[in-house]
Structure formats: C-alpha cells, structure tokens
Amino acid sequence: MATNLRRAAMSIALAGLTVLSAAALTAAPAQASAGALRLGEHQSLAGKIWLYYDNTSSLGSAGDEASSVFNDTEDAWVLYVDSGYRDHRFCIRSGQYIRNLHTYNFGDKISSVRRLSTRSCVGYPVFE
CATH class of the missing domain: 1.20.5 (Single alpha-helices involved in coiled-coils or other helix-helix interfaces)
Known part of the structure; x- marks a missing residue:
C-alpha cells in the first residue's frame, strides 16, 4: 500500500x-x-518584423525592406547603409521609435546593425 x-x-x-x-x-x-531592435517591413512596424539582439554585419534582404524601427533595448544601436558597419549611419536611442525611415532617406537601406554598450549616441548622427 x-x-x-x-x-x-x-x-x-x-x-x-x-x-x-x-x-x-x-x-x-x-x-x-522583449529587448530587441525591431525592424518593420512597412511604416509603423506594419508587415513583417525582424528582431535583432546583437551586432549583425549583414542583414540580407530584411534591412533592404525595413521602413520603420523600434529600439526596445536598454542600449543605443547604430544602423548602417552598408554591410560590415560601413557608410552612412544613424544611431537610435533606447526606447526610440521611428515610424517612417523614409523621412530620413533611410528606408529600405539598412544593411548592418551594431549594438552599443551604452545608452548614448555620442559620436553618431541621431534620428531627430
């Protein structure tokens, strides 16, 4: 028993x-x-959403299609036009949301992303 x-x-x-x-x-x-850099296929994060958690030197077609971005991390990120973290770039602060990257002539052009180890965008052009 x-x-x-x-x-x-x-x-x-x-x-x-x-x-x-x-x-x-x-x-x-x-x-x-949670805690990702979010790239949206269309404005206002509509359509496909791509999530990035760390540096990515080549986004492939995802970046060439991104029209919006939301930084849902504690760190700043730098978005680059060319793969390998080169050429024209913008820094997006923690919590910042850009509904239309085309406003900055940056829509459908992101080829690499780098996560900074700080909230600061000092030394990089920023989305205003």
Whole structure:
C-alpha cells in the first residue's frame, strides 16, 4: 500500500513538472521578443518584423525592406547603409521609435546593425 502511495505521489509530481515545463515553453517566445531592435517591413512596424539582439554585419534582404524601427533595448544601436558597419549611419536611442525611415532617406537601406554598450549616441548622427 505504501509503495502504491509513493508511486501515485511520484506520478502527480511528474505531471506537475510537465505542466510547469509546458507553461515555461509557452512563455519563452514572449520573453525572447522583449529587448530587441525591431525592424518593420512597412511604416509603423506594419508587415513583417525582424528582431535583432546583437551586432549583425549583414542583414540580407530584411534591412533592404525595413521602413520603420523600434529600439526596445536598454542600449543605443547604430544602423548602417552598408554591410560590415560601413557608410552612412544613424544611431537610435533606447526606447526610440521611428515610424517612417523614409523621412530620413533611410528606408529600405539598412544593411548592418551594431549594438552599443551604452545608452548614448555620442559620436553618431541621431534620428531627430
């Protein structure tokens, strides 16, 4: 009888862990999307959204299609026209949202992004 009770308790405990694990997996995508540089395919982050968490020297077609950006991180980011962090650039501050990159002649032109280790954009042109 005691053995059966132990088995039943073990089954209940394992079932509880399975439910807890499933809940943690469900929450992971929402947590993963927090704290990212978000590039939107269209103005006002409409259409596809590309998320960046760290330096990316070549965005491929994603950057060539980006028309909006939101910096949802604690750090400033620098957006470059050419891959390899070269040519014309703009810095976007923490929490800043640019609904229309075309206003700055920067829409559909981003080829690389660099995350700075500070909130400051000192030394870089900024979106005003």
